[in-house]
Amino acid sequence: MCGIVGYVGKKDAVEVLLEGLKKLEYRGYDSAGIAVIIDKELHIRRSVGKLCNLEENLAKNPLSISARIGIGHTRWATHGRPSEENAHPHTDSTKNIGIVHNGIIENYVELRSKLEKNGKNFKSETDTEVIAHLIKKHYNNNLLNAVQKTLSELGGSYALGIICMNEPDKILCARHNAPLIIGVGKGENFIASDILALLPYTREMIFLENGDIAEITADKIVIKDIKDNNITTREIKSVRWDAMQAKKDGYKHFMLKEIFEQPRTIEDTFRGRIYPDEGKVHIEEVKLKEKDIKKISNIYIVACGTSYHSALVSKFLFENFTRIPTEVDIASEFRYRAPILNENILVVVISQSGETADTLAALRFAKSRNCQTLAVCNVVGSTMSREAMYVIYTYCGPEIGVASTKAFTGQLTILYILALDWAYKRETLAKNELKTYLKELWEVPVKISKFLKNTEFVNDIAKLFAHKRDFLYLGRHVNHPVALEGALKLKEISYIHAEGYAAGEMKHGPIALVDESMPIVVIAVKSKVYEKIISNIEEAKARGATIIAVANESDKEIKHKSDHVIYVPKTDEFVSPLITVVPLQLLAYYIAVLLGRDIDQPRNLAKSVTVE
Numbered sequence: 294m295c296g297i298v299g300y301v302g303k304k305d306a307v308e309v310l311l312e313g314l315k316k317l318e319y320r321g322y323d324s325a326g327i328a329v330i331i332d333k334e335l336h337i338r339r340s341v342g343k344l345c346n347l348e349e350n351l352a353k354n355p356l357s358i359s360a361r362i363g364i365g366h367t368r369w370a371t372h373g374r375p376s377e378e379n380a381h382p383h384t385d386s387t388k389n390i391g392i393v394h395n396g397i398i399e400n401y402v403e404l405r406s407k408l409e410k411n412g413k414n415f416k417s418e419t420d421t422e423v424i425a426h427l428i429k430k431h432y433n434n435n436l437l438n439a440v441q442k443t444l445s446e447l448g449g450s451y452a453l454g455i456i457c458m459n460e461p462d463k464i465l466c467a468r469h470n471a472p473l474i475i476g477v478g479k480g481e482n483f484i485a486s487d488i489l490a491l492l493p494y495t496r497e498m499i500f501l502e503n504g505d506i507a508e509i510t511a512d513k514i515v516i517k518d519i520k521d522n523n524i525t526t527r528e529i530k531s532v533r534w535d536a537m538q539a540k541k542d543g544y545k546h547f548m549l550k551e552i553f554e555q556p557r558t559i560e561d562t563f564r565g566r567i568y569p570d571e572g573k574v575h576i577e578e579v580k581l582k583e584k585d586i587k588k589i590s591n592i593y594i595v596a597c598g599t600s601y602h603s604a605l606v607s608k609f610l611f612e613n614f615t616r617i618p619t620e621v622d623i624a625s626e627f628r629y630r631a632p633i634l635n636e637n638i639l640v641v642v643i644s645q646s647g648e649t650a651d652t653l654a655a656l657r658f659a660k661s662r663n664c665q666t667l668a669v670c671n672v673v674g675s676t677m678s679r680e681a682m683y684v685i686y687t688y689c690g691p692e693i694g695v696a697s698t699k700a701f702t703g704q705l706t707i708l709y710i711l712a713l714d715w716a717y718k719r720e721t722l723a724k725n726e727l728k729t730y731l732k733e734l735w736e737v738p739v740k741i742s743k744f745l746k747n748t749e750f751v752n753d754i755a756k757l758f759a760h761k762r763d764f765l766y767l768g769r770h771v772n773h774p775v776a777l778e779g780a781l782k783l784k785e786i787s788y789i790h791a792e793g794y795a796a797g798e799m800k801h802g803p804i805a806l807v808d809e810s811m812p813i814v815v816i817a818v819k820s821k822v823y824e825k826i827i828s829n830i831e832e833a834k835a836r837g838a839t840i841i842a843v844a845n846e847s848d849k850e851i852k853h854k855s856d857h858v859i860y861v862p863k864t865d866e867f868v869s870p871l872i873t874v875v876p877l878q879l880l881a882y883y884i885a886v887l888l889g890r891d892i893d894q895p896r897n898l899a900k901s902v903t904v905e
C-alpha cells in the first residue's frame with residue numbers, strides 16, 4: 294500500500310526521492326516524508342496529505358546542502374491516523390536511525406510496551422516506530438547486525454529502507470511479504486516498492502525475495518539471507534517498460550489515458566499469442582501439455598476488486614468452452630472457507646499488481662494444498678508472478694490510475710485466449726469455432742477505437758446524471774460482471790452509491806429501490822439473453838426508472854425502450870465484455886470529473902493493497 298524509495302549516489306538525493314515518490318504516490322497519499330544524511334546528521338521532512346505538501350515544506354525548510362543518500366515514503370494509513378507524527382520516516386529517540394516501512398508489524402503492541410517499560414518514548418501511533426527503537430537498542434557499530442537482530446523479533450510483513458548517521462554511505466533494506474526492488478545504477482543505486490519509481494534512472498532491477506536483507510552503497514549491493522547471514526545471489530533483470538509509459542501524454546488524467554490505451558493494450562496482449570487464420574494459439578508461458586490440460590478437474594479463480602470481476606467473466610468462458618467446472622472466489626474469503634483442493638485442481642490468481650496481499654495469500658494457500666497454480670499479472674517480476682507455477686503477463690504497461698481499466702480488458706484477453714486454447718486441446722471446441730472466436734477477439738481493438746472516436750455523448754449523459762445519489766447497473770450472463778465493474782468504477786471515483794445486479798434478480802428485491810430518481814445503466818447488447826434483458830428494462834421503466842442502455846449499433850428497437858442509448862459495435866457475446874465495459878469506465882470518469890473528484894487518487898484508496 295505505502296510506497297518506499299531510497300537513493301545513494303552522486304545526485305541530489307532529495308530530487309531523486311521526490312521524483313520516485315511522485316511515481317509511487319498512487320500507492321498511498323495520506324502523508325509523505327523523506328530522511329537524508331548530510332554531514333553525518335539525519336534530516337527529516339514530513340507532511341500530511343499529498344506529496345505537494347511535502348514539496349512546499351521542503352521549499353519553506355530547505356536543506357543547507359544537497360544530500361547524496363536518503364529514503365522516502367508515501368503512506369496509506371493502517372496504524373495511526375494520517376498526521377505528521379505518524380508519517381514516515383520514523384526515528385529512534387536519538388535520531389540516529391531513519392526508517393521507512395511498508396507492511397504491518399503484527400506484534401508491535403507487545404514490542405512497544407516492552408520498549409516503553411524500558412524508558413523509550415514513542416512519538417507516533419504507528420507499528421513502524423518500534424523498528425527504529427529496536428534497531429537502536431541492538432546497534433553496536435554494525436547496522437546490518439542490529440537490523441538482523443531486530444527482524445528476528447518482528448512478526449507480520451515488511452519492506453524496509455533504513456539509514457543510519459553512523460554509517461552514512463549505506464542503505465539497508467529487507468523484505469518479508471511486501472514488495473521491494475533494487476534499482477541497479479552506475480555509481481549509484483536505488484530501492485523502491487515498485488518499478489515505476491526506478492524507470493527514470495534504470496531498467497536493471499533486482500527483485501528481492503522474502504528473507505532477503507541487502508546492504509547498498511553507491512558502488513555495491515550485497516544481498517544476504519536474514520537468518521543465516523549467507524550471501525544470496527539474485528539475478529539482475531532488465532525491465533521492458535519505459536519511463537514514457539508512466540506519463541500522462543497530454544491526457545488530463547491517467548485514468549482517461551488508460552481507457553484510451555485499451556485498443557493497443559489488448560492488441561499487445563494477444564499479439565504473438567493468437568493466429569486466427571490458422572486457428573492457432575501459442576501461450577509460451579504455460580508449459581502444460583495436452584494430457585495435463587485434460588487432467589484438470591476443476592478451476593478456481595481467485596482475485597479482488599476489478600480483477601475479481603474479470604474472474605467472474607472468465608467463469609463463463611472456461612465453463613462454456615472447456616467444460617471444466619470453474620469457481621470464482623474473492624481472495625480475502627478463499628482460504629477461510631476451507632475449499633476442497635488437490636493436485637488436479639488449477640488455481641488461477643488474477644492481479645494487475647501481482648502484490649495484492651489477499652490474492653497472494655490465496656496463491657500460497659493453493660500451493661500448500663498441492664494445486665497447480667497460474668498467475669495472470671501485469672507487473673513484471675511481481676511476487677505472484679514469481680511464486681505461481683506459471684505466469685501469463687498482460688502487456689498493458691504501467692496502470693497508474695487507482696481505478697483499474699486497461700488491466701481489466703488485458704486480463705479478459707488472456708483468459709479468453711486460454712479458455713479457447715484449452716477447449717480446443719480438450720476437444721470441446723472445433724478448429725473452425727476456434728478460428729471464429731479468435732477472429733472476434735482480433736477485431737476488438739478496432740471496434741473499441743471506433744467507439745472511442747466520439748465519446749462526447751457519454752459526457753452529455755454524465756452531465757444529466759452527475760447529481761444523482763444512487764445508480765443501478767444491470768447485466769446478464771457475461772455482462773453481469775461488467776455491471777458490477779461499472780458500479781465499482783462509479784463508486785470509487787465519484788463517491789456516488791452504485792449497485793451492480795444480475796438483471797433477473799431485480800424482482801427478488803432491488804426493484805423496490807426503483808423510482809423516478811433512479812438511473813439504471815443496463816447492458817443490453819445482442820446475445821442469447823437479449824429478450825430477457827429487454828423484459829427487465831420494461832419492468833424497471835414501468836416503475837419510473839430512467840434507463841441508460843448500452844446496446845449494439847444495429848439495434849433499432851432499443852431507443853424506444855430506453856431513455857438514453859450508448860451504442861457500441863457488435864461482437865460475439867462472449868467477447869462483448871471487452872467492449873461493453875469501455876462506456877461504463879467513461880461514464881464513471883466523466884461523472885467524477887463533473888463532480889470535481891480526484892480521479893487518479895480517489896479518497897481512502899490505494900493502488901495495490903499489500904495488507905490484508
Ligand code: M6R
Pocket residue numbers: 597598599600601643644645646647648649652695696697698785898900901902
Ligand atoms: O492489483 P490487483 O489487480 O490485485 O488489485 C485488485 C484490486 O485492489 C483492484 O482491482 C481495485 O479494486 C481497483 N481500485 C479497482 O478499480
